[in-house]
Amino acid sequence: MSGAETRPRAYRSELRQQQAAQTRRRIIEAAIEEFSHHGYQAATLAQIAKRAGVSIETVQKQGPKTALLWAAVEVASFGVEGRGLDFLTTGYGMAMLKIPDPDGFATFIGETFLVLNEPTAGVWTAVTGVAPADSELRGQFVERLAEIREQVENVLRVVAERGWLRTDVPFDDLVEAFCVIISVETYVRFVRLDGRSPGQYKAFLTRTVRDTILRR
Numbered sequence: 001m002s003g004a005e006t007r008p009r010a011y012r013s014e015l016r017q018q019q020a021a022q023t024r025r026r027i028i029e030a031a032i033e034e035f036s037h038h039g040y041q042a043a044t045l046a047q048i049a050k051r052a053g054v055s056i057e058t059v060q061k062q063g064p065k066t067a068l069l070w071a072a073v074e075v076a077s078f079g080v081e082g083r084g085l086d087f088l089t090t091g092y093g094m095a096m097l098k099i100p101d102p103d104g105f106a107t108f109i110g111e112t113f114l115v116l117n118e119p120t121a122g123v124w125t126a127v128t129g130v131a132p133a134d135s136e137l138r139g140q141f142v143e144r145l146a147e148i149r150e151q152v153e154n155v156l157r158v159v160a161e162r163g164w165l166r167t168d169v170p171f172d173d174l175v176e177a178f179c180v181i182i183s184v185e186t187y188v189r190f191v192r193l194d195g196r197s198p199g200q201y202k203a204f205l206t207r208t209v210r211d212t213i214l215r216r
Contacts, residue, residue: 023058032122040069040137066136069137070140076122092116102159105164106209109205117182121184125188181205181209
């Protein structure tokens with residue numbers, strides 16, 4: 001087979017892959033909206049299909065509802081799908097590694113987790129609302145929390161290596177405290193339930209990290 005014959009086929013294959021990726025992205029973005037607005041149980045594949053502008057069969061091919069939920073969480077959080085993402089290798093993580101002092105780190109956490117938690121709040125609330133009563137989701141939820149904790153451990157080890165981490169509290173306790181401080185649940189309570197502004201939330205995170213996590 002000549003090169004002239006294979007190039008058009010390769011082009012068509014690449015085009016189909018791009019179209020498939022774009023369709024999946026529309027479906028995941030639609031899932032974010034539906035889960036955020038209606039919760040996990042009330043949101044249906046038909047609603048997701050309608051919002052995405054595709055058939056319900058196309059949505060079904062993207063995986064079961066639980067898979068769409070976790071894909072929605074991933075895209076809402078970091079803009080990409082996939083587990084095992086290393087925070088320190090993301091743009092956020094690389095920016096963190098350039099911070100010169102602990103006050104800069106506290107400010108960075110306030111700014112970064114406002115950006116991360118604000119768009120994630122709705123779909124993450126859909127997860128926390130159903131996980132305790134759904135055995136499949138509960139197991140997956142526990143796994144995701146463990147992954148988040150591992151990421152926090154990695155971040156705080158960097159902070160400790162720089163001499164910024166307080167040493168009068170066990171490392172594991174600081175990890176747990178940091179997980180609570182930056183959690184989406186804390187954002188939801190502070191902003192959506194208590195009615196504080198995003199700016200107040202950012203200042204709260206900065207102040208709490210400085211007072212609770214860092215060496216004084």
